[in-house]
Amino acid sequence: MKVSILTIGDEILIGQVIDTNSAWMGQRLNAIGAEVEKTVSVKDTRASIEDGLRVAAEGVDIVLMTGGLGPTKDDITKKVLADYFGTKMYFHEPTWERIQKLFARWGRSTTPAHREQCFMPESATILMNKMGTAPGMWFEHDEKVFVSMPGVPYEMKFLMENEVLPRLQANYQSEAIAHRTILTIGEGESRIAKRIEAFDESLPKNIKIAYLPNLGRVRVRLTGRGGEQADLEALLDKKKEELVQIIPELVYGFEKEQLEEVLGKMLLDKGWTLATAESCTGGHIGHKIISIPGSSAYYTGGVVAYSNTIKNQLLHVSQNTLNEHGAVSEQTVTEMVQGALKTLGSDVALSISGIAGPGGGTPEKPVGTVWMAVGNQDKIITRKLSIGKNRAKNIEYSAVQALNLLRQFLLQE
Amino acid sequence: MKVSILTIGDEILIGQVIDTNSAWMGQRLNAIGAEVEKTVSVKDTRASIEDGLRVAAEGVDIVLMTGGLGPTKDDITKKVLADYFGTKMYFHEPTWERIQKLFARWGRSTTPAHREQCFMPESATILMNKMGTAPGMWFEHDEKVFVSMPGVPYEMKFLMENEVLPRLQANYQSEAIAHRTILTIGEGESRIAKRIEAFDESLPKNIKIAYLPNLGRVRVRLTGRGGEQADLEALLDKKKEELVQIIPELVYGFEKEQLEEVLGKMLLDKGWTLATAESCTGGHIGHKIISIPGSSAYYTGGVVAYSNTIKNQLLHVSQNTLNEHGAVSEQTVTEMVQGALKTLGSDVALSISGIAGPGGGTPEKPVGTVWMAVGNQDKIITRKLSIGKNRAKNIEYSAVQALNLLRQFLLQE
Numbered sequence: 001m002k003v004s005i006l007t008i009g010d011e012i013l014i015g016q017v018i019d020t021n022s023a024w025m026g027q028r029l030n031a032i033g034a035e036v037e038k039t040v041s042v043k044d045t046r047a048s049i050e051d052g053l054r055v056a057a058e059g060v061d062i063v064l065m066t067g068g069l070g071p072t073k074d075d076i077t078k079k080v081l082a083d084y085f086g087t088k089m090y091f092h093e094p095t096w097e098r099i100q101k102l103f104a105r106w107g108r109s110t111t112p113a114h115r116e117q118c119f120m121p122e123s124a125t126i127l128m129n130k131m132g133t134a135p136g137m138w139f140e141h142d143e144k145v146f147v148s149m150p151g152v153p154y155e156m157k158f159l160m161e162n163e164v165l166p167r168l169q170a171n172y173q174s175e176a177i178a179h180r181t182i183l184t185i186g187e188g189e190s191r192i193a194k195r196i197e198a199f200d201e202s203l204p205k206n207i208k209i210a211y212l213p214n215l216g217r218v219r220v221r222l223t224g225r226g227g228e229q230a231d232l233e234a235l236l237d238k239k240k241e242e243l244v245q246i247i248p249e250l251v252y253g254f255e256k257e258q259l260e261e262v263l264g265k266m267l268l269d270k271g272w273t274l275a276t277a278e279s280c281t282g283g284h285i286g287h288k289i290i291s292i293p294g295s296s297a298y299y300t301g302g303v304v305a306y307s308n309t310i311k312n313q314l315l316h317v318s319q320n321t322l323n324e325h326g327a328v329s330e331q332t333v334t335e336m337v338q339g340a341l342k343t344l345g346s347d348v349a350l351s352i353s354g355i356a357g358p359g360g361g362t363p364e365k366p367v368g369t370v371w372m373a374v375g376n377q378d379k380i381i382t383r384k385l386s387i388g389k390n391r392a393k394n395i396e397y398s399a400v401q402a403l404n405l406l407r408q409f410l411l412q413e
Numbered sequence: 414m415k416v417s418i419l420t421i422g423d424e425i426l427i428g429q430v431i432d433t434n435s436a437w438m439g440q441r442l443n444a445i446g447a448e449v450e451k452t453v454s455v456k457d458t459r460a461s462i463e464d465g466l467r468v469a470a471e472g473v474d475i476v477l478m479t480g481g482l483g484p485t486k487d488d489i490t491k492k493v494l495a496d497y498f499g500t501k502m503y504f505h506e507p508t509w510e511r512i513q514k515l516f517a518r519w520g521r522s523t524t525p526a527h528r529e530q531c532f533m534p535e536s537a538t539i540l541m542n543k544m545g546t547a548p549g550m551w552f553e554h555d556e557k558v559f560v561s562m563p564g565v566p567y568e569m570k571f572l573m574e575n576e577v578l579p580r581l582q583a584n585y586q587s588e589a590i591a592h593r594t595i596l597t598i599g600e601g602e603s604r605i606a607k608r609i610e611a612f613d614e615s616l617p618k619n620i621k622i623a624y625l626p627n628l629g630r631v632r633v634r635l636t637g638r639g640g641e642q643a644d645l646e647a648l649l650d651k652k653k654e655e656l657v658q659i660i661p662e663l664v665y666g667f668e669k670e671q672l673e674e675v676l677g678k679m680l681l682d683k684g685w686t687l688a689t690a691e692s693c694t695g696g697h698i699g700h701k702i703i704s705i706p707g708s709s710a711y712y713t714g715g716v717v718a719y720s721n722t723i724k725n726q727l728l729h730v731s732q733n734t735l736n737e738h739g740a741v742s743e744q745t746v747t748e749m750v751q752g753a754l755k756t757l758g759s760d761v762a763l764s765i766s767g768i769a770g771p772g773g774g775t776p777e778k779p780v781g782t783v784w785m786a787v788g789n790q791d792k793i794i795t796r797k798l799s800i801g802k803n804r805a806k807n808i809e810y811s812a813v814q815a816l817n818l819l820r821q822f823l824l825q826e
Contacts, residue, residue: 012435012436012439012452013439013449013450013451013452014439014440014443014449015435015436015437015438015439015440015441015443015449016436016439016440016623016625017436018431018432018433018436019431019432019435019436020431022425022428022432022454023425023428023429023430023431023432024428025428026425026426026427026428027427027428027429028428030427030428036426036427036428037426037455037456037461038426038453038454038455038456038461038464038465038468039425039426039452039453039454040451040452040453040454040468041435041451041452041453042450042451043450043451048450048451051451051471051472052451055451055453055468055471058464058468059464179427181429188484189483189484190484190524190526190527191524193484193524193526194524194525194526210423210424211483212424212429212430213483213565214565219429221429276696276717278696278699280703281700281703282696282699282700282702282703282704282708282712283689283691283695283696283697283698283699283700283703283715283717284696284697284699284700285696286691286695286696286697286699286717286719287694287695287696287697287700287808289695290693290694290695290696290719290769290808291695291804291805291808293770293771293772293804294772295695295719296719296720299695299719299720300719300720300722300723301716301717301718301719301720301723301727302696302716302717302719303714303715303716303717303727304689304696304699304714304715304716304717305714306699306703306708306709306712306713306714306715307709307712307713307714309713309758310713310714310757310758313758314714314716314727314756314757343727344723344727345722345723345726356703357706358706359706359707386518386519386520387519388544390544390567391704391706392567392704393544393567395700395703395704
């Protein structure tokens, strides 16, 4: 079952709206074994929509369209569709009744544009949209299916889940498909590829590896196709385990887990609380940790020690250390951990201090030099990074690496 | 100048990654007067990339490609491009030298995959990518321009800003176009539209208004087209001034200024230092403030008082206040400001405490209730927000609103 997604609307092309619909549809379609061959976004003019329909329909069985419907703009889209499929428009009484009821419930009155919305192409099966005024439309043409849905995400999702996906599953027998995503941190894409080279070469032809890197983390995805679904799932589970055995220290989770979430579980398992002492990241690590619901169970809080005064007064980094080694040094981040354990009363503390740039570098400590430490009363581990010159990237990357240092500490203890 | 955007990579089509690149590119292209005709996403197989190139090139002058490059996958993409443009691959020594230097600085060694990355199509102009290993490539073919860039957002953005957009602007003469962007905070899109309705109606036909809302902020953009560039610029300057006069208290800046940058300038002007006391945002406000280079001149640091113990011990919020009014209350955020001024030794302090959700709400204080305060030794102002149920959105929105409360305080003092 080959599918394409066609998005209609200027707002996507001028970048006013990010197209999140296509990703959501891609996930759902993938899960039922349908393959999204391409996505296409076009402007909402007649010529662009016609062009988009032609391009989207090439080489696929199903074209799913979103956008171009709604009280102020569905006029063009529906007329183009009616012409494209050689059908006429008629007034669809049930839609008009539904819209009137909807507005009566809201205590509002309809406008002429709403009545206009009820004209539908004759050859379309009308898909009821409980979430809004514009219904979906299902066309069958040239042995292909074309479905038109509104672009409002919750309306599209309602139609996909209640009308489109069930019909596609009923109409198409598709080959088995399964994925396993292994989440890693600590090595780049090419080094991981190198370490699992023999594994990759030993894989049966129906299993493929893909690498999805993102600032210090790499997701390694195994995709299997064909045969019986249950056999395929079992095979992928086996291969996933084999892969993890080759790079065990890099793997922090699977599928959609977040590093922060994994750390939260590790802390909860040990019954330990965490505090942060951040300089160059300014609170970004704390923010990442509290992005997980329920993080108050293990995160007590932090000190953003941006000035040396605060490093000294709140985190008890000695004036001597600051003078002799500087704020960006192994000694300072070590004392920051000790100070945070004391001041913030946690079991474990994490600290970071670096030169985020673009200014502030010296020949000995260039921009991108970052020191970090994690420890408890018994043990402190440290790490130095030498990153680049981009401030935002240095902050983001070093925050993620600090979380990985915490992971390594928790694994050792 | 008609442009299409071609995105290469399975991860987009299976919905593992949301395509944010196209929206960003759409915005930037729009700003230089280029029109994005369509965007196309295809899989990273030879057939799909070839198909994508053909479809993307139809009816446009420029095809901007992202994705399909990187140490483990650029093999296919580059070979398809070389074949498509009828050119051969050669070893590009400068790229190899750059990669080796990069890895030397990181203290890591290269792999054979990195060497493989340095083979480039002969007919391509190589665009230096300071943000990563894979360079960009600029092809001219059949009177069209094709540019290939890595899909990693900050690498793509670097290449667009430093190489692609300047070349496009230099190579294509287009009608005069000018923009003025007025940055506002404090009112929604529809209310701003209502307030400037008469102004909008009075605008000459060659000037259009667009609203670009983003979580509590709305950018109002005036776009003018046609005539002499100098006249157009002068007209837009005049209209911009008129617009600001209608909504002066909402305007925090212009063009690409960031709210955090504007606040930094205001603090520097007054010679005041700032400290933060964050609960529900976990350090996100501090992180926003330090995102601006040079922020150490006015930001001393903060306390992330996630637990009540830290609110009490480090920020001196009284046990009585926490018991009687709770951690999310006007009294608590007021005492947090007082405590932060004392503990962190700043001239001004900002505090925030709220229920980010999804759990933790009560009938009196539902999820999305957030209190914030800003003040100095003489005066403290407070604000309460009632937002929604989405944790990430509550954190982001309330952090931005807290910065606006700081702006209002600085304007008054």
